[in-house]
Amino acid sequence: MSTTDDSFSVPHYPIDMQRPALKERWWHIMDTWKVGIIPLPLFLLAGVLIAIDCLGGKLPSDIVVMVATLAFFGFACGEFGKRLPIVGKLGAAAICATFIPSAMVYYGLLPDVVVESTTKFYKSTNILYLYICCIIVGSIMSMNRTVLIQGFLRIFFPMLCGEIVGMIVGMGVGLALGMEPFQIFFFIILPIMAGGVGEGAIPLSIGYATLLHMDQGVALGRVLPMVMLGGLTAIIISGCLNQLGKRYPHLTGEGQLMPNHANADTASSQPVVSGKTDVTTIASGALLAVLLYMIGMLGHKLIGLPAPVGMLFVAVLVKLCNGASPRLLEGSQVVYKFFQTSVTYPILFAVGVAITPWQELVNAFTLSNLLVIVSTVSALVATGFFVGKKIGMHPIDVAIVSCCQSGQGGTGDVAILTAGNRMSLMPFAQIATRIGGAINVSVSLLVLGNFLV
Numbered sequence: 001m002s003t004t005d006d007s008f009s010v011p012h013y014p015i016d017m018q019r020p021a022l023k024e025r026w027w028h029i030m031d032t033w034k035v036g037i038i039p040l041p042l043f044l045l046a047g048v049l050i051a052i053d054c055l056g057g058k059l060p061s062d063i064v065v066m067v068a069t070l071a072f073f074g075f076a077c078g079e080f081g082k083r084l085p086i087v088g089k090l091g092a093a094a095i096c097a098t099f100i101p102s103a104m105v106y107y108g109l110l111p112d113v114v115v116e117s118t119t120k121f122y123k124s125t126n127i128l129y130l131y132i133c134c135i136i137v138g139s140i141m142s143m144n145r146t147v148l149i150q151g152f153l154r155i156f157f158p159m160l161c162g163e164i165v166g167m168i169v170g171m172g173v174g175l176a177l178g179m180e181p182f183q184i185f186f187f188i189i190l191p192i193m194a195g196g197v198g199e200g201a202i203p204l205s206i207g208y209a210t211l212l213h214m215d216q217g218v219a220l221g222r223v224l225p226m227v228m229l230g231g232l233t234a235i236i237i238s239g240c241l242n243q244l245g246k247r248y249p250h251l252t253g254e255g256q257l258m259p260n261h262a263n264a265d266t267a268s269s270q271p272v273v274s275g276k277t278d279v280t281t282i283a284s285g286a287l288l289a290v291l292l293y294m295i296g297m298l299g300h301k302l303i304g305l306p307a308p309v310g311m312l313f314v315a316v317l318v319k320l321c322n323g324a325s326p327r328l329l330e331g332s333q334v335v336y337k338f339f340q341t342s343v344t345y346p347i348l349f350a351v352g353v354a355i356t357p358w359q360e361l362v363n364a365f366t367l368s369n370l371l372v373i374v375s376t377v378s379a380l381v382a383t384g385f386f387v388g389k390k391i392g393m394h395p396i397d398v399a400i401v402s403c404c405q406s407g408q409g410g411t412g413d414v415a416i417l418t419a420g421n422r423m424s425l426m427p428f429a430q431i432a433t434r435i436g437g438a439i440n441v442s443v444s445l446l447v448l449g450n451f452l453v
Contacts, residue, residue: 029041030042035075035076035079036071036074036075036078036079036345037075037341037342038072038075043072043075046068046069046071047072049068050069050072050114053065053113054113054114057113058113059111059113059116060117061118061120061121061124062121063121065117066117066118066121067346069114069117069118070118070121070346070347070349070350071345071346073101073114073346073349074097074345074346074348074350075345075346077093077096077097077101077345077348077349077352078093078094078096078097078345078348079093080100081093081094081095081097081100084096087239089239089242089243090236090239090242090419091235091236091238091239091240091242091415091419091420092239093345093418093419094235094239094348094414094415094416094418094419095232095235095236095415095419097348097349097352098348098349098351098352098356098411098415099232099352099356099358099361100352101349101352101353101356102353102356102357102358102361103358105352105353105358106357106358106359110353114353115353118350118353118354119353119354121350122350122351122353122354122355123354127347127350128347128350128351128410128411128414129293129307129308130290130293131339131343131344131347131414132308132410132413132414132426133289133290133292133293133296133308133311134286134289134336134338134339135336135339135340135414135423135426136289136308136311136312136315136427136430137285137288137289137292137293137311137315137332137335137336138289138332138333138334138335138336138337138339139423139424139427140315140316140319140427141285141288141315141324141329141332141333141336142329142333142336142424143319143424145319145320147256147257147258148316148319148320149320150257150258151257151258151428152316152428152431154257154258154392154393155257155393155401155428155431155432156431157387158383158384158387158388158391158393158398158402159384159401159402159405159431159432159436161383161384161387162379162380162381162384162387162402162405163193163380163405163436163440164383165379165380165382165383166189166193166376166377166379166380166406167189167193167376168379169375169376169378169379170184170185170188170189170192170372170373170375170379171184171185171189173372173375173376174188174189174368174372177368177371177372179368179372182452184372186208186444186448187223187226188226188369188372188373188376189372190204190441191204191224191226191227191230192226192227192230192373192376192377192406193230193380193405193406193436193440194227194437194440195409195433195434195436195437195438195440195441196227196231196409196410196411196433196437200227200409200437201220201224201227202220203441203445204219204223204441204445205219205220205223207441207445207449208223211445211448221360224357224360225360225361225363225364225369226364226369227408228356228360228361228364229361229364229365229369229370229373230373230376230377230406230407231406231407231408231412231415231416232361233373233374233377233378234381234403234404234406234407234412234416235403235407235412235419236419237377237378237381237403238403238416238417238419238420239419239420241381241396241399241400241403241420242396242400242419242420242421242422244396245396251389251394251395251396252395252396252397253394254397254422255397255422255423255425256394256397256424257388257393257394257398257401257425257428258392258393258394259392259394277327277330277331277334281327281328281330281334282334283331284328285328285329285332285333285334285335286331286335288324288328288331288332289332289335292311292314292315292318293307293308293311295310295311296308296309296310296311296312296314297310298310299314306434306438308410308430308434309430309431309434309435312427312430312431315427316427336423340423344414345418347411347414348411348414348418351411351414355411376406377403377406380402380405380406381399381403383402384398384399384401384402385398385402397422397425400416400417400420400422400425401425401428401429401432402432403416403420404416404417404428404429404432404433405432405433405436407429407433409437410430410433412433413429413430413433
């Protein structure tokens with residue numbers, strides 16, 4: 001009887017074993033095969049659904065469809081950049097996520113409905129500012145208070161030294177190439193350090209149009225490519241600095257400007273994500289970032305200070321005064337990590353499609369322009385590196401902040417810090433980009449108007 005029972009029970013074991021094996025293989029594919037952060041099956045499904053909408057002639061620009069669209073294209077471009085030989089480790093992912101979409105738009109390789117919907121969504125929602133405010137607030141709230149104070153007090157000196165040396169080197173290279181001093185400084189070097197497009201290139205073009213009696217469109221057409229090439233150079237250098245930090249760990253704090261010596265308040269001021277943060281705490285952390293940005297917007301209306309910078313100062317004040325509880329600090333840190341890992345490449349794709357003109361970038365690719373731009377940015381960054389090291393800061397992290405002095409504003413900061421794998425430096429990057437850029441533009445236009453024309 002036992003033999004008979006055994007003979008009848010034999011066929012059941014393989015069936016029972018096959019079912020979990022098939023399920024586990026599917027789970028293995030979902031958990032390990034990914035494009036960026038997206039499981040491969042979901043990535044393929046997103047591509048099919050987007051294609052169906054495109055073939056139907058209409059891709060909705062609402063947030064639900066745009067989340068899938070930007071994630072699909074952004075992580076695809078980023079993954080392509082990561083897998084490129086050699087340059088994949090030097091920031092190519094951020095470059096590809098920004099400039100491949102721009103090239104695809106120019107050459108008509110991206111469906112018109114995708115371009116229209118992405119541009120409409122990006123410009124109507126200002127999603128970049130949501131990204132920046134969550135990154136800034138989250139990174140500040142996760143910093144050690146003592147290191148935060150020391151970092152803000154010391155970062156201005158290497159920034160100033162870097163700009164002075166960068167301008168001198170750029171002028172020297174331009175003069176050696178036979179270029180006119182006025183053109184070198186005002187149409188190449190200054191745009192690089194002007195703080196991006198909205199805060200730099202556009203105010204410069206308005207100032208040039210008034211003072212030099214030229215059309216603003218012409219002025220912007222000459223300035224904007226220099227901003228873009230300077231930002232591209234900074235992204236590449238940031239990626240190289242990240243690799244240098246991996247090879248020489250003693251030169252970097254992996255996102256910390258100051259050596260984190262034992263402080264009495266270290267444990268209380270730098271929360272560690274426990275993995276058990278509840279949903280309400282995370283939501284509160286996101287709301288904190290949004291409310292601080294609204295305070296920054298109010299400051300912009302009252303005194304003209306850029307909203308991200310105003311928000312940055314208020315966030316630092318909240319941190320230093322212990323205005324946020326440890327649970328709220330942890331929630332802010334979770335929000336920061338979410339945006340860093342999940343939103344960066346989709347944002348860069350939208351930037352590439354909506355506001356990055358490919359043809360203007362190509363037109364500026366002349367040997368003389370490239371030599372001046374590369375020498376200026378390299379000198380600026382190298383100065384930040386050595387000055388930072390001299391005054392007791394982590395040189396690689398200071399140098400990556402210096403890269404942001406020649407970036408394309410907020411979008412450039414995102415790309416540069418992504419390439420350098422130092423998104424926690426966003427507060428200092430905003431100082432370098434916005435405050436440094438505003439000072440450069442204001443002083444230069446003042447000198448131009450009163451002494452040179």
